[in-house]
Amino acid sequence: MIAEAxxxxxxxxxxxxxxxxxxxxxxxxxxxxxxxxxAVNLSFVAFAKMHGVTGHVFVIMVMxxxxxxxxxxxxxxxSVFRHFGTVDLSALRRLRx
Amino acid sequence: MITPLDGTxxxxxxxxxxxxxxxxxxxxxxxxxxxxGIAGSRGTVGDREAVAxxxxxRTNAIVSVVAPGVLxxxxxxSVAIFMAMQGAPMESPFVRVYARWMPxxxxxxxxxxxxxxxxILMSLVVTGVGTLIHLFSIGYMKTDPxxxxxxAYLNLFVACMLTLVLxxxxxxxxxxxxxxGLCSYLxxxxxxSERANAEAGKKAFVVNRIGDFGFLVAMFLIWATVGKLDFVxxxxxxxxxxxxxxxxxxxxxxxxxxxxxxxQLPLYVWLPDAMAGPTPVxxxxxxxxxxxxxxxxxxxxxxxxxxxxxxxxxxxxxxSLTALFAATIALRQWDxxxxxxxxxxxxxxxxFVAVGTGAYTAGVxxxxxxxxxxxxxxxxxxxxxxxxxxxxxxxxxxxxAQDLRNMGGLARFMPATAGxxxxxxxxxxxxxxxxxxxxxxxxxxxxxxxxxxxPLGSASLLGIPGSTxxxxxxxxxxxxxxxxxxxxxxxxxxxxxxxxxTGTEEQSALHEAPAVMTAPVLVLALLALVGGWLNxxxxxxxxxxxxxxxxxxxxxxxxxxxxxxxxxxxxETEWILVAVAVGIAVAGIAYGMLRFRAPMPDKAHAPADTxxxxxxxxxxxxxxxxxxxxxxxxxVLAGGVLARGVDVGVDRGFSAGGKLFSRTAAFFxxxxxxxDVGKYAWLVVAGALAMLGALTLR
Numbered sequence: 001m002i003a004e005a006x007x008x009x010x011x012x013x014x015x016x017x018x019x020x021x022x023x024x025x026x027x028x029x030x031x032x033x034x035x036x037x038x039a040v041n042l043s044f045v046a047f048a049k050m051h052g053v054t055g056h057v058f059v060i061m062v063m064x065x066x067x068x069x070x071x072x073x074x075x076x077x078x079s080v081f082r083h084f085g086t087v088d089l090s091a092l093r094r095l096r097x
Numbered sequence: 098m099i100t101p102l103d104g105t106x107x108x109x110x111x112x113x114x115x116x117x118x119x120x121x122x123x124x125x126x127x128x129x130x131x132x133x134g135i136a137g138s139r140g141t142v143g144d145r146e147a148v149a150x151x152x153x154x155r156t157n158a159i160v161s162v163v164a165p166g167v168l169x170x171x172x173x174x175s176v177a178i179f180m181a182m183q184g185a186p187m188e189s190p191f192v193r194v195y196a197r198w199m200p201x202x203x204x205x206x207x208x209x210x211x212x213x214x215x216x217i218l219m220s221l222v223v224t225g226v227g228t229l230i231h232l233f234s235i236g237y238m239k240t241d242p243x244x245x246x247x248x249a250y251l252n253l254f255v256a257c258m259l260t261l262v263l264x265x266x267x268x269x270x271x272x273x274x275x276x277x278g279l280c281s282y283l284x285x286x287x288x289x290s291e292r293a294n295a296e297a298g299k300k301a302f303v304v305n306r307i308g309d310f311g312f313l314v315a316m317f318l319i320w321a322t323v324g325k326l327d328f329v330x331x332x333x334x335x336x337x338x339x340x341x342x343x344x345x346x347x348x349x350x351x352x353x354x355x356x357x358x359x360x361q362l363p364l365y366v367w368l369p370d371a372m373a374g375p376t377p378v379x380x381x382x383x384x385x386x387x388x389x390x391x392x393x394x395x396x397x398x399x400x401x402x403x404x405x406x407x408x409x410x411x412x413x414x415x416x417s418l419t420a421l422f423a424a425t426i427a428l429r430q431w432d433x434x435x436x437x438x439x440x441x442x443x444x445x446x447x448x449f450v451a452v453g454t455g456a457y458t459a460g461v462x463x464x465x466x467x468x469x470x471x472x473x474x475x476x477x478x479x480x481x482x483x484x485x486x487x488x489x490x491x492x493x494x495x496x497x498a499q500d501l502r503n504m505g506g507l508a509r510f511m512p513a514t515a516g517x518x519x520x521x522x523x524x525x526x527x528x529x530x531x532x533x534x535x536x537x538x539x540x541x542x543x544x545x546x547x548x549x550x551x552p553l554g555s556a557s558l559l560g561i562p563g564s565t566x567x568x569x570x571x572x573x574x575x576x577x578x579x580x581x582x583x584x585x586x587x588x589x590x591x592x593x594x595x596x597x598x599t600g601t602e603e604q605s606a607l608h609e610a611p612a613v614m615t616a617p618v619l620v621l622a623l624l625a626l627v628g629g630w631l632n633x634x635x636x637x638x639x640x641x642x643x644x645x646x647x648x649x650x651x652x653x654x655x656x657x658x659x660x661x662x663x664x665x666x667x668x669e670t671e672w673i674l675v676a677v678a679v680g681i682a683v684a685g686i687a688y689g690m691l692r693f694r695a696p697m698p699d700k701a702h703a704p705a706d707t708x709x710x711x712x713x714x715x716x717x718x719x720x721x722x723x724x725x726x727x728x729x730x731x732x733v734l735a736g737g738v739l740a741r742g743v744d745v746g747v748d749r750g751f752s753a754g755g756k757l758f759s760r761t762a763a764f765f766x767x768x769x770x771x772x773d774v775g776k777y778a779w780l781v782v783a784g785a786l787a788m789l790g791a792l793t794l795r
Contacts, residue, residue: 020778093772 005046012039026077026087030070037066101185102212106177110210111195113171113220114259114273120167121252127156128245157244164248165231168255172224179217187213188651192265192329199268203324209265211328215461215652219262219393222468226385227255229617233476234377236614237483247287247375254280258386262393266327267316270394274312274358277387278305284382285374297373304367308357315350318343332400339404339659348401348408351394352415359391359445362419366723368442369716372434376479379434384441384475385468392445392464395452399656402452406556409453409660410563413544416449417570417577424580428587429706429713432499433478436588439716440525441471443577447540450570455553455660456543457653458646462632463540465645466524466532470625473521476618480514480610481507481592488599488606496600501588502700506597510607513615515593517622522589524625526582527682530639532628534679537578539634542666542674544571551662575681582685583692590693598699636671 012035019032041059048055081087102108131152190213199206231251238247257276264270278301286298320326322343323334338344355361360368371383382388395402395412402409420443427439444467451460484507485498497503508515524533547553548567556563597604609615632645666674697703706714715721769780 017782021775021782024775089774092774 002046002049006043009039009042009046012036012042024089026080026089029089030073030077034066034070037062100189100191101187102178102181102191105181106174107181107191107212108193109174110178110191110193110212110263113174113210113224113263114256116167116171116174117252117256117259120163121249121256123163124160124245124249124252127160128243128249130156157239160245160248161235164252165228165235167252168224168228168231171255171259172221172228175217175220175224178212179221182212182214182217186651190216190265190329190652192327194265204320204326206266206268206326208269209327210263211265212263213652214648214650215393215396216262218461218465218648220259222465223255223258223262223386226468226472226621227258227381229621230377230381230385230472230476233380233479233614233617234375236611237377237479238375241375243287247284250280250283250287251378251381254284254382254387258390261390265329267319267331268326270397271312271316274354274390275309277382277390278302278309278358281305281371281382281387284378285371287374287378291373294373297367297370301367301371304364305357308354308364311350311353311357313354315347315354318347318350322347328397332398336400336404341404344401345405345408348398348405349411351398351401352408352412355391355394355412355449356415357391358394359388359449360419360442361391361415361446361449362422365419365423365442366720369435369438370720372432372438376434376475376482379438380472380475380479383438384471388441388445389448389464389468392448392452392460395449396457396461396653399452399455399457399653403455403656403659406553406563406660407558409455409553410556410558410566411453413450413453413570414558414566416446416451416453417573418446419443420446420450420577421573421580422446424577424584426713426716427584428580429710430716431501431700431714432497433481433501433504433588433592434475434499436501436584437471437474437478440474440581440584441467443581444471444525447537447574447577450544450574451540454544454547454567454570455551455657456540456547457657458632458649459536459539459543461649461653462645463533463536465631466536466625466628469621469628470521470524470531470533473517473618473621473625474525476614476621477514477518477521480511480614480618483610483614484511484607485599485603487608488603491606492600492602494600494603497700500700501591502697502703503599504592504597505595505599505697506593507607508593509597510604511609513609514618517615517618518593519589520622521625522585524628526585526686527578527678528686529679530629530637532625532631534682535629535632535634538675538678539632541571541574541578541678542634542671543661544574545670545674546664546666547661549666550664551660553660575677578678579681579685582682583689586686586689587693590690591697595694596696598697600699634671636668636675 016032016034016036016039019035020029023029023032041062044055044059044062046055048059077087080092084092086092190211192209192211194207194209196208197205198208231248234247234251238244241247254277257273257280259273261270261273261277264273282298282302285301286295289295289298316326319331319335322338323331325331325334335344335347353364357364368383368388372379374383402412423439423442423446427436427443430436430439444463448460448463448467451457451463481504482498485503489496489498520531524531527534527537529535544567548564548571550564554562554564554567558566597607599607630640630644633640633642635642705711712718
């Protein structure tokens with residue numbers, strides 16, 4: 001049972017990573033990051049079945065912080081959109097020397 | 098080791114170098130005090146100069162008390178220790194270690210002082226003659242703006258010299274050795290605003306470096322061979338390996354060091370130039386004390402040289418050649434100080450002959466008597482120069498105050514100086530019963546005796562039997578004695594006899610030096626007169642005989658016997674040797690008096706030297722040759738090739754390399770941080786994977 005759960009978790013995490021690496025839309029990037037976090041959450045829950053309640057505590061913790069992060073992140077995305085008129089990361093390369 | 102000196106005044110021996118050092122610090126502080134604004138004034142502009150003048154003379158007054166005062170205290174302490182040694186015979190030296198200096202592995206070098214018969218004798222000479230010369234300097238340097246600085250250097254010199262003679266190991270001796278070299282440099286270039294003086298100081302420094310290199314190599318070899326560098330331990334251990342090649346090598350490298358410091362061939366070139374310094378400096382450093390350090394070192398390292406007879410023969414040969422060579426140059430010098438400088442080189446040669454033939458007592462004896470009579474000659478010359486300088490100053494004439502052609506007939510104007518210098522001249526020429534006669538005769542007699550039959554005579558150098566070499570050295574010594582008598586008589590005749598050539602207007606300004614200058618000269622002249630009684634030969638028992646030999650017996654006696662054996666010349670032979678030496682001296686003086694009696698023109702009207710005279714007055718052109726062969730090529734190399742080529746090349750190389758490095762770093766840095774968040778993500782993932790890989794695949 002745990003093996004399957006970890007397998008699903010790994011697949012979810014990889015989808016998230018690939019999404020972060022390949023996509024340029026900031027909203028999608030956020031969603032992929034959420035996907036990675038939830039993949040990790042799944043692992044925590046799976047391990048909690050074997051090692052006790054600590055895993056559950058961590059999952060609550062990660063969810064809380066992810067919510068906060070999403071709030072801040074989306075606020076940044078909105079202000080980036082207001083400023084540049086786009087949320088495409090490849091367009092935001094002002095630092096390029 | 099227990100010595101009779103334990104618990105006596107000798108326990109305060111550490112004060113000996115520290116007293117002059119203290120004087121140097123005080124005087125040094127006073128010399129820079131005006132610049133620090135401590136002795137400065139805060140008055141109005143008008144009287145500031147007057148106040149500065151007053152504070153200047155106040156400073157000078159303090160210096161005049163401190164500088165000779167510390168010397169006198171050191172002399173008194175030396176005398177006290179000397180007296181304490183009179184009681185019981187002292188077979189082993191009194192050594193006190195005050196601090197560990199370099200404890201490295203098995204090597205431990207300590208700051209230590211060694212009191213034995215040789216070091217206390219040297220200490221007496223250094224502080225005694227030093228005190229008198231300090232007193233003389235008060236008069237000589239009176240009007241010099243660098244008065245305090247001068248005495249700071251002079252005190253520092255004595256401190257270093259005492260470190261040199263009292264040090265209990267080779268490295269401590271070396272510290273003093275370098276210290277006196279430094280002070281010599283500072284004092285030769287004392288009037289550094291003249292380029293020639295600064296150059297002379299530099300020359301002395303550089304030439305001495307060559308000798309110091311030899312000394313250092315000798316020290317390394319001693320350490321590598323026996324693992325010790327203190328005199329007692331190292332000499333005991335080196336005595337075990339007598340006759341080996343390594344001991345000969347050590348002795349030869351030591352000789353190189355001694356030749357540099359004591360101005361022997363081929364490293365003598367710096368001493369004549371060293372006369373650029375104030376004359377009392379020439380008397381103290383370049384005649385009486387520092388230049389005899391080489392002789393002292395050979396006597397100190399007697400166990401080394403006694404174990405290497407061929408090296409001892411080299412010492413004697415170098416000495417005799419130097420003595421003759423320098424004496425010929427002294428024959429035709431016009432500068433009164435140059436005459437004395439070459440004379441010093443020549444007399445140092447005699448001392449080297451003595452210590453080279455294992456007659457260590459004779460060498461040290463001549464060192465002491467030479468310190469007396471040469472100090473008289475230099476200080477007397479200083480008085481003469483002072484007087485002439487003053488005379489030229491009053492008539493605003495710019496002429497050479499040191500040139501013998503501008504002197505003549507000075508005995509009438511400065512009788513005390515002339516008398517003192519006459520005594521010293523007779524002493525250096527070897528007229529009995531003055532000090533120089535006894536010491537020089539002892540050297541010549543010892544050389545002759547060693548040539549007749551001795552272990553040294555049986556040794557050989559480059560296939561030449563020792564006795565042949567020693568007979569040659571003896572004959573060279575006699576020729577040198579003749580030349581000595583001639584050039585000294587010439588100097589005296591030109592300076593003090595005949596018509597005065599200074600100038601009619603200047604004559605009225607010629608005068609005897611003040612008492613503070615004549616008194617030390619007269620005291621030294623008295624010592625030059627009676628110094629021979631230090632070590633009367635058994636042949637002429639007009640007092641207690643061979644005192645010095647008995648005194649130095651525990652230090653150099655065994656080494657001397659190893660080279661000399663126990664040969665005793667029959668009395669008839671000795672009388673003949675004495676008669677020959679005295680006859681030669683008298684002949685030289687008589688020739689000099691006849692030859693240089695005639696009136697001659699002053700410097701401005703003198704004809705140029707020609708022929709042999711020109712060669713000699715130019716000192717065989719050695720300086721020019723060295724200049725052309727070494728100095729100028731090095732300057733060209735340094736200024737042209739090294740400065741323009743290498744220095745600039747390296748410089749540019751470094752700056753170009755630096756630029757390239759930053760550019761490369763910037764190029765890659767730019768590519769990593771260009772604001773492309775996607776790329777950052779890739780890098781994060783790649784880093785995470787790399788760490789994961791490193792952790793799992795380990």
